[in-house]
Amino acid sequence: MEYLNPQYILFSGILLLILVDFLRRSLNSNKKVFLHYITAVFLGLALVFDVIYGNMNINLFSEVQYSQFVTGFMLFLSFFIYLFIISDKNEHSVAIDISYLSAVLGSTLVVLSSNLLSLFISIEILSISTYALVYMYKSGNALEGAVKYLSTGVISMVILIFGISLIYAGSGTLSFSSLHVISYLPFIAGVAIVIAGLGFKSTLIPFHMWAPDTYEASKSSVTAFISSVSKAAGLIAMIRVFFFALPVSSLFVTALFLSIALITIFISSFLASVQDRIKRILAYSSISQAGFAFISIAVLTTKGINAAVFYIFAFAVADAIVFLAYDMFEGRKVIYKKESSSMAQVSRIGAIAFFIGVLSLAGFPPTIGFFGKLLIFYALFSSGYFALVILAFFALLVSTFYYFNILSEMHVIDRITRDKKQLPVKKEQRVKETILIILTLALFIGVIFA
């Protein structure tokens, strides 16, 4: 029983795939699809085991109160995103399956890591496999996205490890349970550098600049993964380090975090509102979502962390939905905001799912985006940050503006009845729509986790 947890399952999946790939010569090329199914089965199994048995619990990786929930939704999302990916009949190599599995593994490990170094390793696993995913899942100009992602990523990673090494030099330990705050310059500098390093993964401004480009360059289903699961991992890492490992409740850290969060929310909102391409708006919106989650982390209270975890879940699901739905439209050349009117022609269900996803991102009830924001404001209020909430309101207004700019252009609805001219529906589109429906349902049912 001890080994029946998602991490081992995923790891064995990776090994199996490598083995099979190694023996590929002997396999028929038709059997490749079979490998995809195996991958999907492993992801599904991981999800099931997470729900039943929870995560692995060893030296460097241990469960915390929310880890089962977080890995659960990560696996849930990864599973459906993967199903979405393979529902495309496009040939893709087993390498992608492997990197996908290892990315998922990395992100679940981030949640569990109880040591700064294991955190670093998990993030590395996640990063490296997502670089590969971005590049290998060929779409338009994936190379540019990959290069931008990678060059920023490499620097962030080395910064991170340097920060970790400074912390080690300052305190002599990297284990979260034994770390404690000391007022020693190298240690402080290390902490500061770690903030910068982790900021990359969770796309906080000013470490966000790769994100819009990479999101736009890579295939939307991959973007869905990066912007939901991988970003969730980055934010969870923030929580791990700054709430559990280094409970620094000094005014300085709070002020720094809050200002980073506010800057992130505001700048991304304003930048999103002047974009023309839908995907880029979504990219910036995804950054602003991270800002919201971070604002809740920044208060550094239990309420704030709970709110942040729930909010991360909420926006991850919504982000996954909008990017997956957008994947369907992207194929039909719906690029610019004003073209969103033809979304509904591509897929009516896709359009509606996109619609609801955006609503959730904008924080409209009764979706979980609203409940996430509710919890965040609750956390902020209970720590007494009234002015901050009002500021956040303004940012929300701006975000309402750009979200609804897409939606009102969308005519979700207007054209459907008028134009009977529907594009022919393929079988895989039905599969995709089903996936979207399931995810959309999660947007409503997710309330029970709040």
Place this chain on the structure above:
Amino acid sequence: MIPENYFLLLTSILFVIGIYGILSRREGISIIISSEIIVNAAIINFVSAANFYSALNGISYALITLIMIVFETVVFIALMVVFSRKTGSLSISKLGRYKG
């Protein structure tokens, strides 16, 4: 016995040199090389701190770091190869299809 602070000073200097290296050149390769300098600084930190605290895990952290960074470098260089093949240059500034 060299005091711990000397090592920290050294690694800080290395760090700054690395950062300078990253900022001064636009070729992908120079970025990865400068990054290596920073990683080396981190490794020095780990090792010296392990010595200072007389705990062995610092050494193992250094080794793990080394391994991980090798992966990273490999991926980076692989991508750079593709990149230079496609664009005929190593300057990452040449990219500009996706912007603001």
Place this chain on the structure above:
Amino acid sequence: MINLIFLLLVPAIGILLLILKRFYDKLPSPEIIVLSVMGVNALLFALGLVFGFSGFNVNINPSISFSFSLQENFITIPFLLLAVTVPVAILLFAAKEIKQSKSIFYLFYLLVYVSVVSVFVSSNLIVFFIFWEVAVLSLFFITGLWGNSEKGKKAAMKFLVFTQFGSLTLLAVFILLFLYTGSFNFSVVASRMSFLPSYIEYISFFLLLITVMIKMPIFPLHGWLLDSYYYSPSSGTMLLSSMLSKLGGFAFILFGFGLFRNLLLEFRLPLIALGVFTAIYIAFTASGQKDLKKLLSYSSMFYMSLIFIGISSGINLAVAGSVLLMVSHGFIITMLFGISYILLQKTGTNETERMGGLMSKMPLLSFFLIFGIFASLGVPGLSNFPGEFLIFIGSYGVAGISLFAIFGIMLSTNYYLRVIKQALFGQLKKTFASLTDLSKKELLFMAFLSFFILLLGLFPSLLLNTLGGL
């Protein structure tokens, strides 16, 4: 006993049917579905008036005290009357106005309907907020998609951003209440109001004021009003003016008067002064309008400011008057907007100066226009009078300044009479020689509303007796 959930379930079934209609064309037309839904709901409401309503409660997430609970409160019945009846009339009207994407329009229409009804009966603040937002959203789309083709979207966006800010401040109030009382349940919150520290009380009260002032709207925060009223389709304008603005008043009574009564009493003088200023300012603004729809939009705001005066006086007499005025104004303004749309359709212009002498060609329409105008001028026997009267009596007792709002009524007499004179009286223009009077459906619409205007005007005690809990 009629369970309140039925009032929500019936429209929900209607929504489902509308969605299913996509796939099975054999279902009746959307208008009929919506009409029957509303008919059944009205019947349920009538039954409920006779046999009483019972509450409904389902716990969803106890950790944030989120339960789907519906309960009558002290001002529910009059508002329910409004929410159950006026949309029927608007439907009669929309059936003529809306030509494209009918099923989607009615989907949004039912959403507005169900959300307004639910806001009035919900006793959990989250449920309240959810439906509050759904109403805003649906109206955003109604304005944006069926409104003026050029400016509709912009107006809708303005409406959304403004009201969204109001919604967020309301949300902040709810969260603050939850923070200190530990519950989103209205009755629990009400019983634990003493837990709030005084500064929190102040903060929440002012946030609530912002919400109310945006929603009703009141002077500095009324920027969205004109655009969204003007560029909406007429049925959207009717929904906005008769339903959405009433949500603001409802929230003000429920929370401002129900929860923060001490603060309301403390601040009533400046609030009444603000209301009086708004009333006079808007009456002047309306006097300057040449366009009938704009004029009506502003005049609608004028009555909302009277309501604001009434509620902020904090006297139960005036609050009861505000409730009456809100209900009655819902009927009247719907009728007036309907007439303005019919005039636009028939004469091709919204400017009263360019009409003239229509009375000889359209006696029925003229009758209803004059009827509506006199009703909104507060002629006794019609529904605005008891409300206005109670508001003035109540608020005069606490602030003599409220009498100055009567000057606003004077100004509105002026502009309304100008409308009658320019549009109906005078010589018939030659271009209008072939005008026809109201059709049967429009007549039904008018008669339906007039019936309620007369009924509530003659027997205000029908509503007042339900307000005993104030």
Place this chain on the structure above:
Amino acid sequence: MLYLILLPLLISAVIIPLLGERKNISWLISLSAAVFSFLLSIFFFILYFNKNIIESYTWFSFSNFSFSLSLIGNNLTLFMTLLVSFISIMVLMFAGVYMKKERHARFYAEMSFFIFSMLGLVMSNSLLLFFIFWEFVGITSYLLIGFWYDRAGPANSSKKALLITRIGDLAFLAALIVVFSALKTFSISSILDSIHSMPLMALAIAGSLFTIAGLSKAAQFPFYTWLIDAMEGPTPVSSLLHSATMVAAGAYLLVRLLPLISAAGLLNLIVVIGFITAFAGALLGLKERHFKKILAYSTIESLAFMFLAIGTLNAGGAIFYLFTHAVFKSMLFFISGGLAIIFGTYDVYELNKKKLRGNWFTIPALIGFASISAIPPFMSFFAHSAITHNFNVFENIAFVFVAFITALFSFRAFFVIFGSKTKKPLKKEFNLFFPIILLSIISTVGGVFLYFFNGIISIVYSFDVFSFIALAASLLGVFVSYEIFYLGKTRQLTEKMKSLSEKIAGYGYEKFIIAIGNSISTFGFYVGKFDFMFSNAMSRIAESTFILSSKTREIENGDAFRYITAVVIGLAAILLLAVIFI
């Protein structure tokens, strides 16, 4: 049971529109309703004579406040119902002639409703009910004045009438609120009982607001202009408006609330306004050519007399004069309408050319104009003496002048219209003939009413020196006007009088009112513009931030190197902050 008096007319007001346009049926219904009301009034008058019966109904009540509507049956109110319903019968009969060619249903429905409201008004004991009927009267009069909506004149004048009387309505409303807040009751009788428990401030406010209401309804200075314009309406409407209903309501209100007004200390003001109005009305009437407008000015003046009586705490005199005035003024309007039906004009000089003296209109007209001038033996002479009872010396002296000028301007009209002798007699139509003759008989022998009247309301006559001086002045006025207008002597004087009245007319009061109206519109227009800018200001601010952010987007120019730089800058910033703060 008093509401029974109201019912017939209400029923007729509802039934007539339902029946639609049918020949004469609307007329018959409304006439018979008025007759019913009249009979019921007689019945109740006899039943409740010298009693004080209050019938109260609760309209609605809320938390200890009861909004009750009550009717009162006593000598005064029932006498007023008698008067109103009687005059209404006469007017409706006349309307049968005058409105033959018009569309009936709307007219008679509105007339019935109008009479209904007036009957309700005179009987109501609750101020709330009083206000309700007061509003009804105002609005129905608006609709009636604008009966010929497709002509420019009625369209304008009806708007003006309602606007100006609406000032009074709203003043009434405000006063009602003030009184209710102070005393928690609407009942006039209990209000008058407890005046002294009212705070002085509230009393003053309420009193002046009620006075404004009364003045505006009764078309006194400075509100009189609407009444002149209201002549654009059909003549039956004018006659009803002028005699027993609309304008009388203003005086009646003050009569009912006389103790309150006097406690508020407004009596002298009312007297002054009364004199101003009387002078102004008479002088303005001098230049008028339009028969109905001359009558309108005389109405204004007569009402001013009532206000003089009210201002001197002489309720009985006011009511007596109201009665007298109602009788002769409606008759004069019938005459004007009758002439207009036959000759198609209201212009007195046009009528002069038609050679009217000697036909059957002459005697009633003479009676009417003599009544205006208060010449014995007509009833109005006694009424005048009743008015002047409480006058002091100054008021009496002023009144002498008024009497002179009144006689002058009223007989001017008579002499001009009936200036030349005719040969052929005019046709007599029963519905026209009967009311005129009946009313002229009443105005003639009305003096006999005196003793009867005294039983109804306490009236004191004062046939003192001044009343005879006033009589002499009136006769002088008749003589002067005979000299000037009939014989055509002293043209110079005529010209002077004309120019004087034109000067008064030209002092721009009308223009001033119109200017106020226009400036409200203009001001409203600018406020509207301001509001438009104001509401757009916020979106402008939002747009400017978007412009700002479209500049910021330039930072992300797609150069990956810049992205790395951003990371390093961010790192440096955080590091710097960390080092500085710790």
